[in-house]
Amino acid sequence: MPRNKLFESWTFKLSMPKPFDDPNYSGLKDFGLSKYNMSGKLHKASLHAPTMRALLAYAKLVNTSEQGQDTDGLGAIGHQDNKFRIAEYKSANKTDCVVFNPNTGKFVVSQFEDGSDTPKAYSLAAGNASGSALLFCLMPIFEQDDEFRDTFLQFRNELSQANPDMDSALSMALVLCDNVYRRIEGAGQLGAAGVKLAIPTTGNISTISHLALDKGSYAPTGTVYGQFTILKMGGAPQQQAIMVSHADFVGKYQLSARSLTAREDAMVPKLPDWYIIPREVVRVCEHAKLTSTTSQPMRNFLFRGEAGTGKTMGAQAIAAGLHLPYTLMTCSANTEITDLVGQFIPDTAGAVSQADASSPLPKISDIIMHPPSVYEELTGIYDDDKTEDDVLQKLIEIAVGRLAQKEEQHGQRIRYVDTPLLEAIRYGYVCELQEPSCIANPGVLVGLNSLLDNCQTITLPTGERVHRHPDTVIIVTTNSDYAGCRDVNQSIISRMDLIYDIEAPDLATMVKRVMNVTGCTDEQETTKMAMVVRDIAERCRQTMITDGSCGMRELKAWVLSTMITKDPYESALSTVISSASADPENRADLITTCLEKQYMR
Known part of the structure; x- marks a missing residue:
């Protein structure tokens, strides 16, 4: 049984594209084996229809581009710096826009029918999408392997002939299909040659939203072949903070005329003077406030982004803008539904002898x-x-x-205790639900569907029915790109009224924010340090160093440490460098390539 959705049994039953649709080409062959076909009882190779379609589309695109001819209608392949591989795969009456993150192995895909600007979901399943678009996007990655690169060169040259030798082309096609299959299926054992993919078992792949398109989140910064028509060139713009004064924001978006108790008032966050209110925070407050009188008020929001981009601070700012108490729940792999809604605990009050x-x-x-x-x-x-x-x-x-x-006591008494989430639902607070994508049991969050639906109820184990307060705001914050994180269940995604991808701030914003937080007054020095952090983060993406973190939190720690040691180099070793990776060789590389560009020991 294949480990990857791309190679489920139904994909091998699909009809082959021309000129490989000859019945004699189908089935297992004892020739055309790649060098990675080394394990298993049966050493055979076979053509794989989705892979063949991707290979033929890529071969045509490359040959046409190298001949200097018009590539209109042939798709495009490119990248966004070293962060994403990006492709537009053309097929009958539609274009599949594919974004691949090499660090996580995850795809984001949307289908666009010709003449439509409405993105449609891409589901890897029989009768829907075969996976050719995903494999097409991966072609430059496959070409990093010598066998694939050399064989593909011969393959496309053979097919470009007026009368290609189909026996030779078949043998090459088998090698290419087998190379792709083995490197994906055996990625865990092949080291650098393996191509690790993380495709949901459901086959439902995350969709490129209208918001991401408008923001240019997946805009290519470079093109390898072809010309992009939907994902326009230019690169993703940096998040821009909007200058909203605290006086014009705090408490200006109250959802009702309710009066808070003294305890509740103390739970309303107080924004520090240095905090710059992001655009997304203002938008969430506006949507929550202006939809309060409708039949479906917007109360569920999702923030996605890397660590240190301000997701939690944004949730607290929303609570301040709405003038509501703020609560927090952090999920883990072992979180169960009882951990989210409440638990029975012994009641020891007054019972101690x-x-x-x-x-x-x-x-x-x-x-x-x-x-x-x-x-x-x-x-x-x-x-x-x-x-x-x-x-x-x-x-x-x-x-x-x-x-x-x-x-002699008459038995142990127990009582049911609300969690912060249930407390927020019961009394109308803002609750931040951190990292639900870490939860190992995929059914846990589905159990909260009734509470994510506005004005619904949940029945507790005590028999009590808890109605969701109309002022309750739930903010889910997650980072699906980090180790241990999974895709959030689609039923949860569908209940989010707004979804924002919180991106890392630009260099100037990083410097200003860190100076405000730390009290550092040396802008020139802080800018140099921010440049190093930016370079380290980029280097980690390029070299696939994924066992650490380097962002705003690490920059803040570095600046604070430097204010004490007066030595940026020394402080960097125990803050940004040590946080970026636990591997000594990786740290040595980051010191040489990033830190010593600005600071020399």
Whole structure:
């Protein structure tokens, strides 16, 4: 059974594209094996229709481009710096826009029918999408392998002939299909040659939203072949903060005329003076406020982005703008539905007996050292004649008495305790739900669907029915690109009223934000440090260093440490460099290529 959705059994039953649609070409062959076909009982190779379509489309695009001819209608392949591989795959009456993240192995795909600007979902399944568009996007990655590159060159040259030798072309096609299949299926064992993909088991791949298109989040910065028509060139613009004063924002978007208690008022976040209110935060408050009188008020929001881009601070700012108490829940791999809505715990209030409240029983070493003193501690009577046996006898009496006292109680009482999420739902607060994509059990968040639907209810194990307060705002913050994170369930995504991808700020904003947070006054030095952090993050993407983090938090720590040590180089080693990777070789590379561009030891 294949480990990847691209090679499920139905994909091998699809009809082959011309000129490989000859029935004699189908089935397993004992020739045309790639060098990676080394394991398993049966050493065979076969053509794979989705791979063949991708190979033929890529061969035609490359040959046409190298001949200097018009590539209109043939698609395009390019990249956004070193962050994404990007492609537009043309097929009958539609274009598949594909974005691949080499660091995570994840795709983002949307289909556009000819003449339409409405993105449609891409689902890898029989009768829908075969995966050719995904494989087409991966072609430059496959070409990093010598066998694939050399064979593909011969393959496209052969097909460009007026009368190609189809026996030779078949043998090359088998090698190429087998190379792709083995490097994806055996990625975990092939090291650098492997191509690791993370395709959901459902086959439903994340969609390029209208917002991402408008923002240019996946705009190519370079083209390898062809010309992009939907994902326009230019690169992703940086997040721009809008200058909104705190006085014009805090408390200006109240959802109702309710009065908060003293405790609730204390739970409303106070924004620090240095905080620059992002555009996304203002938009969320506007949508929540202006839809309050409608039948479906907007109350569920999702922030996605790398660590340190301000997702949690944004959630707190939203609570300040709405003038609502803020609560927080952080998810983990072991989070269950009971961890989100509440739990039974023992009720010990007023049930502690005098015996339980007494001092701990003495240790054996104390008894051996001086029995009379220990006896006095237990009874209040000092007697030099008391021996170890006397003390031990008294200890037994006290222990038995305490046990009897516990047994006389009428059973342990328990009570049901609200979680921060349930408290927010019950009383109308803002609750940030952090990293739900880390939850191992995919059914956990689905259990919250009734609460994510506005004005719905959930029945607790106690039998109580909790109605969602109309002011309750839930903000999901997640980063699906980090280790341990998974795709958020589609039923949860569909219940989010707004979804914002929070991008890292530009250099000037980074410098200003860090200076405001740390109190550093040296703008020139802070700018140099921000440049190093930016270079480290880019280097990590280029070399696929994924075991650490380098962003705003690390820059802040570096600046604070430098204010103490007065040595940026020394402080960098224990902040940004050590945080970027745990591997000594990776750290040495980052020091040489990034840190020492600005600072020399």
